[in-house]
Amino acid sequence: MAKSIMLVDDSATMRKIIMRTIRAAGLSLGDIQEAGDGGEALEKIGQTPVDIVLCDVNMPGMGGTEFVEKLRSDSSYDSTKVIMVSTESADDFISSVLALGANGYIKKPFTPESIQQTLEPFMS
Amino acid sequence: MVADVCFHDTLIDSASEVFETMMFMALEKISPEEAEMAEDTLLSSITFTGALEGCLAICCASQDAKLIAANMLGMEPEDDISMEDICDAMGEVSNMVLGSIKKRIADAVGEISVSIPCTVSGKMLDTSLGEKSNMTEEFVNLDGSLVKFQLFYKDN
Ligand SMILES: [Mg+2]
Numbered sequence: 001m002a003k004s005i006m007l008v009d010d011s012a013t014m015r016k017i018i019m020r021t022i023r024a025a026g027l028s029l030g031d032i033q034e035a036g037d038g039g040e041a042l043e044k045i046g047q048t049p050v051d052i053v054l055c056d057v058n059m060p061g062m063g064g065t066e067f068v069e070k071l072r073s074d075s076s077y078d079s080t081k082v083i084m085v086s087t088e089s090a091d092d093f094i095s096s097v098l099a100l101g102a103n104g105y106i107k108k109p110f111t112p113e114s115i116q117q118t119l120e121p122f123m124s
Numbered sequence: 125m126v127a128d129v130c131f132h133d134t135l136i137d138s139a140s141e142v143f144e145t146m147m148f149m150a151l152e153k154i155s156p157e158e159a160e161m162a163e164d165t166l167l168s169s170i171t172f173t174g175a176l177e178g179c180l181a182i183c184c185a186s187q188d189a190k191l192i193a194a195n196m197l198g199m200e201p202e203d204d205i206s207m208e209d210i211c212d213a214m215g216e217v218s219n220m221v222l223g224s225i226k227k228r229i230a231d232a233v234g235e236i237s238v239s240i241p242c243t244v245s246g247k248m249l250d251t252s253l254g255e256k257s258n259m260t261e262e263f264v265n266l267d268g269s270l271v272k273f274q275l276f277y278k279d280n
Contacts, residue, residue, distance in 0.1 A: 011212050011216040012209065013193070013197060013209060014216050016197055017197070020197075020198050060240050087219055087224070087238075088223065088226075089223065108219075108220050109141060109224070110145070110146075111145055
């Protein structure tokens with residue numbers, strides 16, 4: 001079954017770009033939800049769980065790092081995969097969010113290939 | 125050290141990376157003498173603190189901002205794009221350009237943390253960051269649109 005996905009980014013433009021890029025990469029998706037920050041994402045996931053979350057880091061309100069921490073503190077979301085999408089590219093930072101429980105990392109600006117490579121292992 | 129960084133190259137390289145990767149738009153540097161900014165402009169800015177403190181400002185004619193937004197959204201320039209979407213798109217451009225600058229200066233300068241972008245539209249918009257700040261300015265031709273990039277910074 002196609003995976004359900006949530007796009008978390010304060011920029012509506014970026015959410016659209018990510019969506020378009022995923023489609024262009026030929027990855028098929030199930031239900032799609034969107035949120036403008038980590039708090040809204042947690043609330044929506046609480047109501048309708050998703051398979052994969054693509055999450056920005058720098059957002060007003062709850063940022064991506066806190067979102068991962070909060071999601072991972074609840075074992076009912078253990079199977080939810082979280083992939084960060086951020087302009088933050090320092091290795092130390094990337095290691096730290098992966099250590100918090102993120103499953104993958106895509107650097108902005110991204111190419112369709114980088115989206116495809118990172119997402120594909122989680123799509124089957 | 126901050127003195128080791130060529131901010132002109134950093135600014136151009138970072139902007140090129142973002143526009144080429146995300147929008148498939150090529151960017152050509154033009155001299156300030158050739159650059160005449162439109163009256164009706166859109167100004168997107170994003171601040172940073174840390175090893176270096178300052179602000180990145182990106183300014184272009186409102187109609188060119190619409191073109192950039194259309195490119196980002198995979199729409200046609202004549203499509204109906206709301207002002208909100210145009211401002212959001214330009215904000216995200218400044219967020220990504222600053223992200224790219226941050227990556228390029230990290231070794232020489234150190235870590236900086238980045239704010240949330242802010243975009244406003246109006247006539248003859250300008251940015252400044254007090255007397256003691258440095259400013260690097262670049263004008264580029266982006267597929268026929270004139271875009272001004274300014275990086276204001278103070279060494280901490
Ligand atoms: Mg953001």
